[in-house]
Each structure stands twice: as C-alpha cells, then as structure tokens.
Amino acid sequence: MSELPETPQEDHVEDVVQAKHLALEQDVREAVWDKDSRWLSRTLNRLHPADAADLLEQLSTDDFADAVSLLGGQLPTDIIIELRDEYRVEAVDVLPDDAVAAVLGELDSDDVTTILEDLEDDRRERILDELTPADRASFEQGLAFDEDTVGRLMQREYFAAPEFWTVGHAIDHARENAEALPAEFYEVYVIDPTHRLKGQVPLATLLRTPRDVKLDDIMEEVQSDIKGNMDQEDAAYQFQKYSLASAPVTDDAGRLMGMLTVDDVVDVIQEENTEDLLALSGVRSAEGTDTVLDSVKARAPWLAVNLLTAFIASGIISMFETTLDRFVQLAILMPVVAALGGNAGSQGLAVAVRAIAEREMDGDASRRAIVRETLTGIANGVIFAIGVAAIAGFWFQSVALALTIGIAMFATFVWAGFSGVIVPLGLRKMGADPAVASSVFVLTLTDVMAFFSFLGLATLILL
Template identity: 70%
Template sequence: MTDTSQPSSKTPDSAEIDAALLEDMADAVEERDTRWLVRMLQRMHPADAADLLEQLPYDTFEDAVGLLGGELPPDILIELRDSYREGAVDVLPDHAVVSALDELDSDDATTILDDLEDERRERILEDLAPIDRAQYERGLAFEEETAGRLMQTEFVALPEFWSVGHAIDHARELGADLPEVFYEVYVIDPAHRLAGVVPLATLLRTPRDTQLSDIMEDPMSTISTDMDQEEVAFQFQKYSLASAPVTDSAGRLVGMITVDDMVDVIQSEHTEDLLSLLNVRSADGSDTVWDTVMARAPWLGVNLFSAFIASAIISLFEGTIQEIVALAILMPVVAALGGNAGSQGLAVAVRAIAERQLDGAAARRAVVREFLSGLVNGVIFAIGVGIIALIWFQDLKLALVIAASMLATFMWAGLSGILVPLGLKRLGADPAVASSVFVLTLTDVMAFFSFLGLASLVLL
C-alpha cells in the first residue's frame, strides 16, 4: 500500500486512478487499517465511495464492511446496489444497523429493515424507540414496490389558516427535524386531509401576512400508498415532479416521495425491462456461477423447446431439402433477418407500453405502422436477397421463392413484434418477460414454413 497513515490524494477520476485506489483499499483491509478506510471514505461523495467498495472482490468487500462496522457512514450504505447493501447489512452488527436507522430518512431506513431476516428485524425493532418502531412497522406493512414502501414520513404539513410568516418561523424552529430535502409544504385541513401544496419558491416570495390558503395550489399528482412504483415513476416523469404527496385511502396525508427516489426506480424499471427482453437478470459481484446458471437455465430450456418447434417445421420438408441443397444454405438468411425484424419491433413496443404510449387508438396506429414498416422493409430486403441468390445459384425460381418468403416473414415479424406484447398486456402478463420467446418462435416458424413450403410448390 502506498501510504497507510494518510488517505491518497487521488480521486477516482479515471480507470488508472480507480485501480490505484482499489489496490490501496484492498491493502488497507488486509492490514486492518480502519483509520485509513474511514478517512478515505469520508472525503468522497457517498455514491463514489459506494462504487469504489463495489469494485472490490466480494470477499474483500465483506471484510471491509466488517472492519468498519458502525463507522461505515449510513449514506454510503444506502448508496450500495441491492445485493451489496444486503450483504453489508448481514455483516454489520446490530448496534451499527440501529445507528444507521437513526441517521437515515424513514424511506431509506425501511429499505435497510427490509434487507434483514425476520428474526433479526424484530430484534432490532425492539431496540428502537416506540414511536420509531411504530413508524417503521407501518412502512413495512405496505406491499413491496408500492408508494407506501417508497415514501418518507418526514414532511412539512401546516394548517390552511396559518400565514406565510407563521409557516417560515415554524420551519426555522423545527431546525434539524425538517426533512433533509423537500421542495414544497403541504396544507392540510383539521382531519389531516391534503388541501393543497405551496412550493418553497412561492412561500419565500409571498408577504408574511398572506394566508397559506390564498397561495396554495392543487397538487400536480397525488400518490396513493398502494400505487405501484412503476406508476409512481410514470407520474413523476409525465408531470416533471420534484416531489409528490402520498395519501392513504381516506385522503389523509401520510408521506411524500422525492425525485431522487424516483430516479432509482426509473433506472431499475428500465434495466429490468431490458434484461427481461433477453430473459436474463443482472449479475452482481456477489453472484456465484451457480446463481448465474440457475437464473438463465430455465429460459434457455424454454428456448430449447421453441427451437425444436422450428426444427419440426423443417422436418416436414426433409425431402425437399435433400433434393435442393441450396435451401439448407439459404434457410438461415430468412430466419435471421426475420428474427431481427421481430426483435426490433418488440423492443419498441415494450418500451412504448411501459411509457403508456400504446393505449386505445394509439395501439391500433402502432399495429398499422409496424405492419407497413415490415412490408416496406420486406420489399427492400426481398429484392436484395433475391438478387444475391440469383447471382449465387443462377436460379431465377429459387431467387423468387426466397424473395417472396422474405417479404412474408418481414410482414409477419412486424405484426408479431407489436401484437404479442399487446396481447400479453391484455392478458395481464408482463410483456417484457415473455414476449421475446413467442416473437422469435413465431418468426422462425413463418420463415421456415414460407420458404420451404414455397420451394416445395415452385421448385419440385
């Protein structure tokens, strides 16, 4: 290690510096130099520190967390990716977890508690103050991936008859008890139901003697505690929200969600959709070879079954292939281009469905668009492939057969790429998870059946 008494002056601005920092950190863990680790992590942004820890070999990462114990800053802990955060929480002693809960916002604290085994969670909750325990248990009672789990219960709520001056003075008196980040104050009626919101900018620009009821606005969006996090993210994206109030079934204000949490959700949902299209899941440094194999093998098994369906179609034309060997050479061309065309349409459709762009008439227009796109692309590539086949095999009929097959496959691929995800959505299934297998199977079947079927009719 270059220097165990002082943190390196380098910061992770390049791959080379990252490597140097990682080597220093690994050496510090091996030498159990807690002081160096703490000073290094404290002088970095929590997100950068979390990234650096995640680049360590996983065993070294666990050793680092165990060595730091209660000195691991909670704002770094919450920045770790899910699998690393869960691993860190498992390593940390109970008193360190309790200390972290005391320093974190309620939404982040609920995330940490959710990482714990049931028995340990109960043990840690018993060590908390009764009011804190009740608050966390209420948050954990909500379903996962809902607004109730995402919301923080720290917010500023004021009665509508208060003046602007009273509201500002009250906020100053709260001091450290104010939420760490907030963009608006919420105006409530005597039943604690949400009456309106006042942006901080409006509050600070308005004379002190003005009543809150005179300047409050209707919320751009009100989130219910049971709303799915994907729908919450859509609301934030649609209305460009910085924060939003969360209400219970009776309309009472119970929390707020801020945009920093939504950035994480949007990123997570987009990543999940992308990986689902490929039938895989993300692989973290904590994953073993067995974890990776078990995550991918089931979908490979499904693909194996679909591949045999395509093989069965080919077997129907075994005699044709034996007589015309050129068909075996050209078959992969039709299937590959058709599969790619279907995948392109599928990717666009799944993204549009996730962004609520394929409802009603928009869905019908999308079907027509994809069909016509498949038709035009089919004509272009049918001509191109037909010319190549004619030059290669000097057989006009064969060139016409593959051109016609290519046209039919492209049109079918265009329809499959849009209709399959829309149909799965209508059935209540997640289009991102199951669509790719169906689309690829359908395009392969059409490619082989149309090409070999036309060849049997025209060439024999």
C-alpha cells in the same frame, strides 16, 4: 461516452484524476488487508458518502465484506444508504445486529424501510426486538405496504401546515422545529384539521412572499395523485408527467401520509428500464456482484424455453426432409430467411415494448401502431425479398430458387412485423409483462413461418 472534442490538455487532466483515483483505490485495498480501520474510517469520512460508497464497490466481494466487518459500527450510515442494492444487502449481512439497530435510528423512514426489507425475517425480528416499542411501531409502518408500492419508498417526515397560517408563521415554525423536519424537502403541504391535503406551497414561492400573506392565498393545487398503495411505476409516471421534485402521498380518504422525493423515483425509473432491456433478451436479473451461479440461474430458464421452441422449428424442417434431400441449396439458404425475419420481429418488438413503457400505446395509438408495423413489414419485405432473391438466384443460377426464397422472405417479413406488435399488446391485455415473454413468442413464430414458407414453397415450386 463523450462525443465532445477534447483538447490534449483536458485528456491529460482526466488522466491525472484517473491515476489519483486508482492510487486511492489501491490504498483502500491495502488498508483492508492491513486491517487499518483507523485510516479507512478517516478516509471514507472525508469523502462524500456517494463517492465513499463508489470506492468500496470497487473492491472485490471478499475485500468488501472484510472492509465492512473491519469498520463495524464505524461504517457511516450515509455510506450504507448510498451503496448499490446488492452491496447494501451484503454490508447489512456482515454487520452485527446492534450496529444495524443503531444505523436504523439515524435514518429517514424511507431508508429504514429499505434496510428492513433486505433482512431475513428472523433477523429482522431480532433487530426490531432491540428497539423501543415506539421506534419499532414506527419502523414497521413502511413494511406494512406491499413491495414495489409507493408506501415502501415514501418518507413519513414532511412539513405540513394548516391553511390559516401565514408565511411568517410557517417560517417561524420551521425555525423552532428545525430538528423535526426532514433534511431535504421542496414544498410545504397545506392540510385541513382532519389532515386532508388541500394544496401545496413550493419553498421558492414561500421565500418570495411577504410574511403576512396566508398560505391559503399562495398555495397551488396538487396535480399529482399519489397513494400509499399505488404501484411505484405509476407514481414515477406522474413525476415525469408533471416534472416533480417531490410529491405528497395520501391515503384513500385524501389524508396526507408521507412524501415521495425524486431521487427515489429516478431509481425506480432506472430499475424498470433495466428490467425491460434485460427481459427483451431473456435475462431475469443482473447485478455487478452476480456470481456464475446467479448468472446461470438468471438465464437458463429462457434458454430452456428456447431449447423447446428451437426443436419445434426443427420439427417443421423435418416435415420437408424429402425436399431438403433433393435440394441441398435449401439447407444453405434456410438460415437467411430465419435470421432476417427474426431481426425484423425483434425490431418491431423493441419499438412496441418501449412505446408501452412510455404509455404511448393507449387506445387509438395501438391501432395505429399495428397498421404501421404491418405496413413497415410489407415495405421492408419488398426491399429485402428482392435483395435476397437476387443474391440467391445469382449464387445458385436458378430463377425458381430466387422466386421461392423471395416470396418466403416477403411472407416472413409481413408476419414478423405483425407479430412484433400484436404479441406484446396481447400479453399486456392479459396482464402479463409485455417485455418478458414476447421475444420467445415472436422469434418462434417467425422461425416457424420462415421454415414453413420457404420449404413449403420449395416443395411446390421446385419438386
């Protein structure tokens, strides 16, 4: 990971830290085996919740479940929230209903939504039934939003103040209502009597302004425009664009309804990046806790599509059976054209998918990208056509063969460059995720082009 030069001493310090960590991991494992819930609970409580969660995730799946059921209601809520998605689902599965209900009462509203959405429908009903009607109504608000929208991520606790308040008024209010405010927040939202958002005052500004100044005079315009029913990706884009730590969420009428914080946004960014990276290689999803069955399910669908496309390529080859029968060299060289063309296509595809994800492919930019990719295909096509032709010609001592493979290689490169950018753009236009289905199309197209041009030309030139 680190490319920094390290002195032997630093290495040593790291080794010691590592060894201590391994020893702690082993102690936790043994405590689970010995059912020593007292020691386990004390140890986990001593750590930062994120570190405690990390430690639990090091356990095998069975030990993890045992640890959670051993601790039961004693498993601190903070730790549950810090667990990676797949472990948190597992933990909530193992805990009894009343423990889950108790956990919900301690959480911020965005975390409540996270837990509730993991639950099976009937279990969620059962747990919500245990709550007071007021709690229940409040908890269900987050679930009213569609999955992957801002409404699911935001918290409904925030600090709002009317425009006519002074700085002193705001500070006094915060001191008197300390309990009702969220644990962390970075801005005071300024609202009018109808709860419409007028502006915001960063806490750093509030802090350095004299008590008698009105919020109205120091508030800044809210640049972001984040709605509860907005796709979480669009909100994440605004956080990046305006370098935000948190942002107010409004309804369609501009009324303040919640607050989104950057830690949740970072998770969204990571999720989207992971999805794109996996989708480009034809994997649906992947988690550290996946079983073999999960892995097979996540990968077999794309392999099945690939089975089909591979036989399409075979079909193309079989059209030239007579030619292949006479020149066995063609069979030997054929995969070279397909492999290089496929790689050129994947390269262009990766560049295009990244540019789309970072919103660099709007309007004029996409036209420029198509031209650039096609020209790159031509340039690399010339270079590698000459390279492949030289090696093949020398190997089989045939100018005609060199010419055949050279032209085919060039055509495949240009085609790969063009389809690597046009396929994802086309999929986006049709509303599909450009990362998901692109590689199937691009690789099939280049394979077909590679085999057809190489064997077709061979039939014309060599026969």
